[in-house]
Amino acid sequence: MSAPLRPRAAAPRAADVPSSGAASGAPLSFPRTLTVGVVGAGRVGAVLGAALAAAGHRVVATTDGSGASRARTALLLPRVSRRSAADVARAATDLLLVAVPDDALAGVVAGLADGGALRPGQVVAHVSGAHGLAVLAPAVAAGARPLALHPAMTFTGTPDDLARLAGISYGVTAPAELRPLAARLVADLGGVPEWIGEADRPLYHAALAHGANHLVTLVNEAADRLRDAGVAQPEKVLAPLLRAALENALRLGDDALTGPVSRGDAGTVERHLARLAATAPESVAPYLALARRTADRAIAAGRLRPVDAESLLGVLAGIRREVAA
Incomplete structure (x- = not known):
């Protein structure tokens, strides 16, 4: 890792x-x-x-x-x-x-x-x-x-x-x-x-709930957006991708990160957010939260240089201000 x-x-x-x-x-x-x-x-x-x-x-x-x-x-x-x-x-x-x-x-x-x-x-x-x-x-x-x-x-x-x-x-x-x-x-x-330890039970349980329960929500969000894009059977598209991503994450940790956030592709992320806002505005906030956390982890792991992350972080911050306004 x-x-x-x-x-x-x-x-x-x-x-x-x-x-x-x-x-x-x-x-x-x-x-x-x-x-x-x-x-x-x-x-x-x-x-x-x-x-x-x-x-x-x-x-x-x-x-x-x-x-x-x-x-x-x-x-x-x-x-x-x-x-x-x-x-x-x-x-x-x-x-x-x-x-x-x-x-x-x-x-x-x-x-x-x-x-x-x-x-x-x-x-x-x-x-x-x-x-x-x-x-x-x-x-x-x-x-x-x-x-x-x-x-x-x-x-x-x-x-x-x-x-x-x-x-x-x-x-x-x-x-x-x-x-x-x-x-x-x-x-x-x-x-x-x-x-x-007794004091660590809430943290232990939070970690499990964050991983398992939120994974179900995330998968269903992805399936819903694929349906919005015209995909008739999103589970067939997602199954091999998500299985590989989960296996890689468990085996490689943050080295498994791929995609536009880990590359600092600000323009791609900006287009994602614009289309989500128009099609499924309820998905904008969770996308933003996960994209920002992904960027933080990619930077900490050395997979994304801070200089390459500036434009991306600006996009995320700018969209956040629009959503909050």
Whole structure:
């Protein structure tokens, strides 16, 4: 890569994450086969429950939900009973997996703790990328042990997801005494742990959302503009180009940059912006933001000389002022 690599951050120390109440931080002993319950039968919860069952763990209960959730659990966890969240928590003597939306997580955990559904020594794990261990404080107060276990993958909630779990990374935040169990669970799921400090969870999740979610938006924006240009099947045009660009970016970093911005072709970019403003004005602002960030990275990587970037940056700045006016 042209841009210098920053040193990889060390795995978080025990002091970086809240204690679960263990006296010495020494690794804890758990049975090889865990008794597991899943609160939240959405796409992630049902798939991870099925993966844990396939790894030999005893998944005993999951929560009921919408018609889609029932169909999903019937397909992925056909022999697992559906119960209330409190009953699932009581049945999960070893591991309770909480797979609910980020904004609902704190309320669900607090409700289970306040209702007496959690037990001392039980591991309560959530699968949120945005949260660390702090959101599990009510569970810790009830004597449970906290674990944040986020799969870095997009889910459809179908059996196809099980094959996609092979080799993926999990963002894990855990007290020192739970690290061996966390590593074993990730291995059972066929994944690789990435140890994330409590304070770094929002940055970790922002990076994943920026890369994956915004990629979907970017691809669909490109497809829409190709349709505007008269291309009947934009996915056929984009598929080989985008696959090559993604592979090159992952392999080469900023050395994969190509196109008018990386060459400083101000006239081409100006024509892009003029036609976008006339055809799809809602695409002008995101194009500008990404073009400016691309220029910054190209300059920092040495692929675009500052002197060659002056006209380009002027075009971007001038269009920005028109848009803001």
